[in-house]
Amino acid sequence: MNRDATPMIAIRPARADDAEALPEIEQSAGLAFRTVPDLAWLADGDNVSAERHRALIAEGACWVAADDQDKPVGFLSAGIEGGALHIWELDVRLDRQGSGIGRALLERAIEDARRRCLAAVTLTTFRDVAWNGPFYRKFGFRILEGTEIDQRLAGLLNDEAEHGMPAERRCAMRLDLSRS
Structure with missing residues (x-):
């Protein structure tokens, strides 16, 4: 393989045994x-625990980007919340960012949400x-403003602000999925 070539990445459902690697990726x-x-300051913040990752994986809406040795280098954790697939976390190892891994994980999650007929x-x-x-x-995600932000998303934004996130820089976003 060419030294400059990007190693092969496979997007697959996360498994319980992947959970230990996810805090390090985050x-x-x-x-x-x-x-x-x-x-x-966020670079030194707390990470989601392996236990919490295992719980999210068990819910069946988490994927990893695995290298050619089947080692996770990125992940997307989500859950089904109020008729929507809600993305909790999308992370790619710093040394692998910019290579399309985040895009591939997001595309997989959107595809899964459509398959589940979510809104x-x-x-x-x-x-x-x-x-x-x-x-x-x-x-195609859009920033929600004012009354477009439902109670669930408003609650998440409030929780983030209580944990030190600058509220004026945070937003809720939504991608409406076609029912066709």
């Missing part, structure tokens, strides 16, 4: 926040961080 991905001065895919994220709001807008 930690690595979070290092990207060091490039955003007022959010650099939408939702998430909360930073409005202005390049790999957050602008990334999701490329896939």
Whole structure:
């Protein structure tokens, strides 16, 4: 294989034995926040526990991007919340970012939501961080404003603010799925 070639990545459902690797991937991905001065503190934040990852995996809406050795290098954790697939976390190891892994994970989640005949895919994220709001807008997600933000999403945004996230930079986003 060419030294510059990107190793093969497979997107597959997460398994319980993947849970131990996911906090490390989250930690690595979070290092990207060091490039955003007022959010650099996030690089040293707490990660979701392996136990919580196992619970999310058991619900059946989590995927990993695995390398050619079947080792996870990225993941997307989601859950079905109020008729929507809600993305809790999308992370790719820092050294693998920018290679299409996040896009592939997101496409897989959207495909799964359509297969389940769900109305939408939702998430909360930073409005202005390049790999957050602008990334999701490329896939057709829109920022919800005012009364478009339902009670569930408003509650999540409030919880995030209580945990130190700057509320003015956070947003709820939604991708409406066609029923056709």
